[in-house]
Amino acid sequence: MASSFYSNAQHVDFESVLGMDDHGMVSMFEALMAFGLRGFLGCPAVVYEDALVDFFENASVRSGVVISTVGGQLVEISEELFAESFELPVDGLGDLSEMPKEAIFDARSIVSLSSEPINLSGRKNQMKMPFRLLCDIMAKAISVKAGSFNAITVEKFSLITAVICKIKMNWAKFLFGVLKKMVSAGSKQAKGFAIQISLLLATFPSLELGESSEFPESKVLTKKTVLRFVSINDRDGAEEVTGGAKKKAISKKRPAADVGAAVPKKKRSFKKKFVSSMELVEVAEEAIPIQQVAESLDVEEPRCSSADAVDLIIQQVLDETRAADAPADIAQPAVTEEKNWFDLPYDDLVKRWEAERPVVTASDTDEDLANCGCCSC
Known part of the structure; x- marks a missing residue:
């Protein structure tokens, strides 16, 4: 089923979200646009499911080009075609390992909900709400990682740092690299980019794509879904704090027997040290x-x-x-x-x-x- 390729995806309706009353959210989406990601994150939300299944079943990488067959016809996607289709920047960092450490240090304080820099091995509820959503976008729509989306990882935070600290990124190289991992044998990279690949396949005039289907509305970020995201994250954050407080209170009570059992018996010993x-x-x-x-x-x-x-x-x-x-x-x-x-x-x-x-x-x-x-x- 093609739906497995976008079960955790996230798409952005920029026209809708830019009309929100939330200044923080609007600023975050404007930053994504300023870094040239509007064409990739906001392309037409159409999926050709049959063609998508064919593409991933037959795809591989040869000489740095993604090659596949769809409906029996050869398809070649180069980094140049990928960049042109989504108007992606081609200058700047192409590898997250090159991200300046001082920028990451600054970003830890900028996104923090408290006055303390966030812990990079912690959870996204340490962040202010707009950056929690940005963390989700980077995890689901950009790096396409499976697993817990609440956890902060070095990769996700490096991507967030690039956006909020205005670090130039070669998004064409980085995103095409993710696509190549998706079709490489033995790779643990999750498959995604369902909308983007559908758009690329539509550029081949002789290709039979079959019937199209709309991308699930619940996976498109609009005013409505962003407000729902805020509501859910506020509730989950409150429950986590309350649950943590309850666990802490329970841990204070110990039966008298347990305390006694924890006291070790005195043993007579002679330590090797000077005594008066x-x-x-x-x-x-x-x-x-x-x-x-x-x-x-x-x-x-x-x-x-x-x-x-x-x-x-x-x-x-x-x-x-x-x-x-x-x-x-x-x-x-x-x-x-x-x-x-x-x-x-x-x-x-x-x-x-x-x-x-x-x-x-x-x-x-x-x-x-x-x-x-x-x-x-």
């Missing part, structure tokens, strides 16, 4: 109880874990701190009477433990602790 002795003293308050330390001495084959090594470091710092605060305590006579380990004072118990097992120092790294030599850990 005061910080080590505070950690010592959470060290293994003395009774557990003493009981570990009764084990026949004591094993040293990384946590034990940390406790040893902490205890050494504690001892050094006590020695500085109360040196008289260290000068006590050594215990000569053999006592059971559970009868020993805390300090003596620690000394005995230190004599039996090597002690690491606070300068040791995590790698030293992992290879302490006192176990197979």
Whole structure:
């Protein structure tokens, strides 16, 4: 069906839209005319559906010329014929990659609905209403892209920039390039230009085009359809803002269970970084109880874990701190009477433990602790 070639198309009735009371819309359409696009966007809205189907089924590109057969007759469309038929400009940029970056930067602020430059990966509702419609025209009638027409793309915005910043474009080269992509094998370019191709085919006198059909009124931009576009976009924009606010409000409420589940359990760890002795003293308050330390001495084959090594470091710092605060305590006579380990004072118990097992120092790294030599850990 030929209708698939213009299901997303857009045509402009310039006489109608230029009579609108909306100054912004009128200025936008006047800019399109000033850049030589009236002949392309506003040509007679007639479609030869049978001929159009034939054209796309048989078309290809040879030596830069679009060649096809329609009703068994050869058709050749060159860039020159294309430019002359629609009175298109042939001077200026032919590739959007050549668009000046400063022009794109300026355009982001010119079209913005707010005081901030628009986001080029955002949606067209960031733009003032005339530029939203211009975005649609560029997507549907110029670049003929399928997909979401609400999304801003670099290509669409570059085309918008050319119009509003008065950048000279070789529209003949650019638009003919789009046509060549439409008929190139393996191309992902959507097929379009239904009215324009119908007009071109009508220039071949010996061609049998069949019956013509009018282009759908809903796809022609007139006073009526532009006002409808404004109404729909205003409504959709309001719904989007309201919907976003509702989602945000809902996200604030979380069940108590979820909050609790999100809190990770505390894990005991030793980070490889420098800490002061005061910080080590505070950690010592959470060290293994003395009774557990003493009981570990009764084990026949004591094993040293990384946590034990940390406790040893902490205890050494504690001892050094006590020695500085109360040196008289260290000068006590050594215990000569053999006592059971559970009868020993805390300090003596620690000394005995230190004599039996090597002690690491606070300068040791995590790698030293992992290879302490006192176990197979």
